[in-house]
Each structure stands twice: as C-alpha cells, then as structure tokens.
Amino acid sequence: MAAEKEFVKELTSKSEDFSQWYVDVIRKTDMADYSSIKGCMVIKPYGYALWENIRDGLDRRIKATGHQNAYFPLFVPESLLRLEAEHIEGFAPEVAWVTHGGNEKLEERLAIRPTSEAIICSIYAKWIHSYRDLPILINQWANIVRWEKVTRLFLRTTEFLWQEGHTCHRTEEEAQEETIKMLNVYKEFMETELATPVIVGQKTEREKFAGALRTYTIEALMADGKALQGGTSHNLGQHFAKVFKIKFLDEDQSEKYVWQTSWGVSTRLVGGVVMVHGDDAGLVLPPRIAPIQVVFVPIYFERTKEEIRAKVTALAEALPGIRVEADLRDTFTPGWKFNHWEMKGVPVRIEVGPKDIAKHQVVIVRRDTREKIFVPETEMRATVERLLVDIQRSLFDRATAFLKENTRSVTDYGEFKELIESKRGFLVADWCGQAACEDKIKEDTKATIRCIPFDLSPSPQATCICCGSGANHRVYFARAY
C-alpha cells in the first residue's frame, strides 16, 4: 500500500494547483515531455496514440465533406511571406528562418511555415485558370513552427502538429458557406469524439486571423474556468487572392479573383481533452479517442497464477473491435496497476481473480464514476460496449453541465471584474463594438472576447459593459489559454 499511496502523491491536486496538475498528468502518463530545444516537446507514444485517434476522427469528416489531402513545402520564401502586409506583421515575430543550405548561404531567407497561406496561395495561382478548376477543396496535415516566448505542453509549443484546410471558391457566398460548414464540422467533432461542448461564434476584429475577412471559432471551457480556442475557420475573402493573383476566367468570360477559406485545429486539442475531463487521479479519456478502451488487471495468487493469466488472455480476445490491453505483469501489485491505469484515463477496467473465475464473472470498474459492477462472463462484451457509449455520453453531459454552470450573464462592470477573478468561466455581456473597450477590459481583467455568438444579440436598451454606451453585440468573455 505504501507504493500505491506514493503513486497517487505524484500528482499535484487539481484544485490546489491546476497548472502543475496539468503538467504532472501529461508527464506522469507519458503523453509528452520537454526536449532540449526551447519550446519543442516530444509527443510520446501514449500521447501520440491519442492524437492519432483525434486525427483519424477529424480526417474522416474532412474527407466526407469533399476535401482531399495534399502536402505543400515546409518552407515559405521571405518574399512570399512579405507580400501580404497584415499577414507578415502578424507572424514575423514568431518565424524561424533558414539562412543556410549545406555550407552555402541562401540568396533568400526561408521561413519555416508558421501557417501555409502564403506558400499555398502562390501555388494555387498556378493551378487555377478557369471556373472549371473551382472549387479547390484541399487539406494538409503538417508540422508548424512558431517561435513562442512562453510555452506549455500541447497548448502552446514552438513546433506543433495540425491540419490546415485551404479552399478556393467562385463566389463569396460559397466561401462563406464553406467557412461555416467547417466550423460546424469542428463543433460536431469536438462534441462527438472529444465529448467537449463548445461555444461557437465570430472573432472580433482584434482577435481575427492576420489577413482574414472574418474568423470564426469554437471555444471550450477548461476545468479551471479558462477558455481554450479549439479551432478556427477563416473566411479569407479575396485578400490573399489579390495579393497572390489567384484569378480565373468565369463562365461570362470575365477574369475574377477567387474567394478563399482556411481552417485548422492542432495538437492543442490533446491538452484540451486533459483539462476538460481529467481529475485528481489523472486523465479521464473519452472512449472514442482513448488509445486503450479497456484494461484487464488479473488478481494473481501464486497457486492460480497460470489459470488467471490464461483466463484474462481469453477474455481480452473476446472483445474484438475494442482497444484492449491486458496488464499481465507480475512485477506490480493489482493496487499499483489500478492507480496506474486510472492515471492513464482508461475508460473501463476489468478485474479477474480466482473468486471471479469460480463464479464465472468479472469485475468491471468505470473510470469516470469509479462505479464497480459484477458481471457474468457471458455478459461482459455487451456490458463493455454499453459502458463505452455511456461513458462517452456521461463525459459530454458532465462537461456540458459544467459549461452551463460556469457561463454567467453580467451587466455591471464591477460584478464582471469580481466574477472573472473569483469564478472565471464565460461571462456573457453586452459590448459596444469598440476595440478600445475590448482593450480596456483585457487590461483590467485579463479577459478577452472569445466570440460573438450567432444566437445572442443585445436587447434594444443594452449598454456596453465597459463604457456604458449603446451595445451592438452580446459576447462571450473569458480568460483564455
């Protein structure tokens, strides 16, 4: 028992120090680790398996909505990056520059892509000639580099992995439709796969993507009451098309610029999963994306060890289509293993001891509620399948309830400041629409406008939470990662 207590002690309490708890969980569960290169992490097998499941679930949806994957160069020549003024201004401070190839100095510096609009637009300009070439619906899975000053595992790292969709359309309407379509794909994906409810809406001018016409976002609420931007979808308008000369001859024989979108989510979603569902014992993973969905822990006794090992092996094989691990090691106690796999967030644990074998039963424990049930062997498979669905839904329901509880309407700025300090969460408030108020609120409270939601608008009498003049928007504020 001493070893088991020590085990649990390894994790900082979530309520005491959320930041340290987060880092502890990531590192102790072997999801990721720091590297010797500032801000770059190593994604270890357990964290990468989680990312693979997230990636595959999203990739299916991206393809199902008519997109194809492709791969564009890692490098962006400096001249290309500089073509769009807003864009370079937004990214210049965080670009890593390649200046030498082999032993020679390059004639022109190459940026390592901080995002791929510039390189992809320059290529699209060569591909697109006629309206018949449209729409272009392409997605890329790639690594991205941004020279960040302050980094956190998964949430903000110098190098990260992501997908970036880049599409070209014939009309403004089509581009807007695509922008919203992918935003909704992200929302459904977050809810279904990550069991994470999100607030959906538009970014303010101040928060939008450098070079975009409009940026839309999905915002999730972490267990510490801070928001996490889960993904963004940009209507790029014709800005990049004009800069990179992406033109087509339309059916009416006139030359026009294309309308574009781009949209992406990244490995920061892994951090989101940790922060939305985790508890003091470690990770709690949604079954649909869990690398291991069911873990078997044999309860060994010396005399019956071989029998139990054989039984566990047979039972594990009786769960086809489910990601199963049988922890047959005899160098660790069952209690140590319970803690170990709980910390790893495995949704379902199945214990098998001599008594269970005698009774033709198994003991099933779910990670989220820790509820323990005794189930006849013959019903194991059906029970596990039901539990995996149930846990997925329970996690979503719990996160939804938390989001609801921590979303508060507020009309008084004093109350706003008090609430953001004491409770955090989302504050729904009216806003005049001026950047000056947005800036002041950020300065006063560290809260930013996470989004202007589609489904809320201020009442006719509403006034700005900050300056008191007439309100134009009803928006979500939060402190954010």
Place this chain on the structure above:
Amino acid sequence: MAAEKEFVKELTSKSEDFSQWYVDVIRKTDMADYSSIKGCMVIKPYGYALWENIRDGLDRRIKATGHQNAYFPLFVPESLLRLEAEHIEGFAPEVAWVTHGGNEKLEERLAIRPTSEAIICSIYAKWIHSYRDLPILINQWANIVRWEKVTRLFLRTTEFLWQEGHTCHRTEEEAQEETIKMLNVYKEFMETELATPVIVGQKTEREKFAGALRTYTIEALMADGKALQGGTSHNLGQHFAKVFKIKFLDEDQSEKYVWQTSWGVSTRLVGGVVMVHGDDAGLVLPPRIAPIQVVFVPIYFERTKEEIRAKVTALAEALPGIRVEADLRDTFTPGWKFNHWEMKGVPVRIEVGPKDIAKHQVVIVRRDTREKIFVPETEMRATVERLLVDIQRSLFDRATAFLKENTRSVTDYGEFKELIESKRGFLVADWCGQAACEDKIKEDTKATIRCIPFDLSPSPQATCICCGSGANHRVYFARAY
C-alpha cells in the same frame, strides 16, 4: 477523336525517353508538381492519396510487430549533430540551418532533421535507466530535409516524407534480430502492397548509413533497368549509444550501453510504383494502393442520359468496400475519359451504355492487359473483386519476370561493362571486398554494389570481377537512382 489523340501525345514514350516519360506521368496525372522552392515538390491530392495508402499499409505492419508511433522535434541543435563524427560528416553538406527565431539570432544553429538519430538518441538517454525500460520500439512519420543538388519528383527532393523507426535493445542479438525483422517487413510490404519484388541484402561499407554498424537494403528494379533503393534497415550497434550515453542498469547490476537500430522508407516509393508498373499510356497502379480502384464511365446518348446516369450511380453504390469513382461529367467524351483514367492508372474501368442496360450487363476493362469482358450486372461485384486480386498478382508476376530477365550473372569485366551499358539491370558478380574495386567499377560504369545478398556466395575458385584476386562476396551491381 482529335482530342483523344492529343491526350495520348501529352506523354513522352516510355521507351524513347524514360526520364521525361516519368516526369510527364507524374505531372499529367496530377500526382505532384514542382514548387518555387528549389528541390521542394507539392504532393497533389492524387499522389498524396497514393502515399496515404502506402503509409497505412506499412503503418499497420509496423504496429503489428509491436512498435508505437511518437513524434520528435523537427530541430537538431548543431552540437548534438556534431557529437557523432561519421554522422555529421555524412549529413553536413545537405543540412538546412535555422539561425534566427523571430527577430533574434539564435545562440546555437538548429539543423532541420536530415534524419533523427541525434535528436532521438539524446532523448532516449533521458528515458532509459533500467533493463526494464527496454526494448524501446518507436516509429515516427515525419518530414525530412536534405539540401540536395540534383532533385527529381518523389525520388530525390529537398523535403520528403518518411517513417523512421528507432529502437533500443538490451543485447546485440536482439538488435540484429530487429534489424532483419524490419527488413523482412519491408520486403513483404513491397511485394504485397506495391506488387514489387525486391532483392534483399547488406550494403557495403562504402554504401552504409553514416554511423551504422551494418546497413541492410531492399532494392527494386525499375522498368528502365536502374535500381531503386526502396528502404534500409540499420543495425547501429552501440555507436550512437556511446556518443549519446544511452546506458541502462542491467539485471546483473552492471551499467551497459544499449544496442540500437533504425529503419526507414519514404515518399520515393511513390516514384518506384510509377517506374515499376507504368506504361506508355501512363500509370498502372496496384489495386491494393490505388486511390481509385474502379472507375465507371457512362456512355451517354442524349435521349437516355438520365437513365444511364441513374444506373451508373446505382452500380457504383453496389460495390461497398471498394474505392469507386463514377465519372458522370458530360463535358468530356467517353473516349477522353478512357484515356484520362488509363493515364491515372485506375485498375478497373466499367463502361455502361444503353445497349448494356438493355442486356443487363456491364463492360469491364482491366488496365494492365486492357482485356475487355462483358459481364451480367448480377456478377459485376464478384468479377470486380476477383479482378482486383488478379491484377495485383499479375503486376507482381510481371515485375518478377522482368527482374529475373534483367538479372544476369557475369564473370568478365569487359562483358560487365558492355551489359551495364546496353542492358542495365542487375549484374551478379564476384567481388574481392575491397573499396578500391568498388570505386573503380563505379567510375568505369556508374554501377554500384546494390547489396551483398544473404543467399549467394562465391564459388571457391571465384575471382573479383574487377581486380581478379580471390572473391569474398557475390554481389548485385546496378546503376541506381
């Protein structure tokens, strides 16, 4: 018909100019294109879909043999890269260097990984403490940058995609076993998925990986008689372990260095598929990796267009589990589409016209032999499934026969020189084992030793093809990509 003739004319004849044919095929089928960055290509959706199928087929095998995926940083600090002398010597001329992050000059230059031994070994050194931590069986899918002087689409590009396995073992035997195991995984994968037979064996000292103890290779023969190194598996011995101090406490309480392997294949396999199976009409893709396995081409007539469109749509849906495309466009003639999809290498084409509907039949044409058969609708699915298997096997058999025909034993150096010039292919010859002869042969003939095969050895009287002294090895020579 004019348009159709022109279509075919777009491709250079394979026998007339193989190099130009290769580039034409890649570009006209929209697999890849050059970018504005020297030596970097864009992998277009059709080429990327092919790569995804290759990747997935290999990823399954890598996981089935007990490996897990992970992700390590793109950057290698210069000091790490310089730790192993042979390694830096091998890679220094082709490294891209990052010198600036944001607006600041970095204290130390960062190499963009030309391969990941240095960065991964430095991390493994922190992970491994005890024999209980071994083996480490990790694979990474990543982009790699090598500043190449001469590049060719897919075959040699400044940036490419690959997988690299990096494993650590307790004993020398285990590492050697792993090295050969992965070599055999590559061989089986090449044969089964890419329908490409390979020669398997060890590289000479001159050709081995910089820093490795022994390098093993799979070598395929392209249709122009040149060899392509398809993948390599390295027994790294303890070289890197000693340099990066990857030590463990063994069960006997003594501290030991680990034994390592690394192994990789890359996007150049896509080029291999083109060059092994393609013909004058374009790509010929093995069904198992073809992005589209079956294409439907309706034979429209004005009066029956809607009926045919509905029939083709219904038939396409009747092939679940098969990657199907229905080319319903009415802006192109059936003849144009035949050429188009042949060029794209789609294994099976199904034509449906009014007469076929009347007879409840479809017309099925296989890409490899162009054989045309008339099949009752009710037998379409079974026929297609059979054909896909049959085409896969036929392509492998054809490539195997070609490999056999173009592998020649030779004992006279004059004949060697004549054959390598006139016929190319593999020349099997005896070799003394001296690098001097290897170099001279390369200088005289541009042929290199592709491998020292496991299953051949010189007869006792055999003499070196070059210097005439006693032979120690019987090896495969070829000109290579």
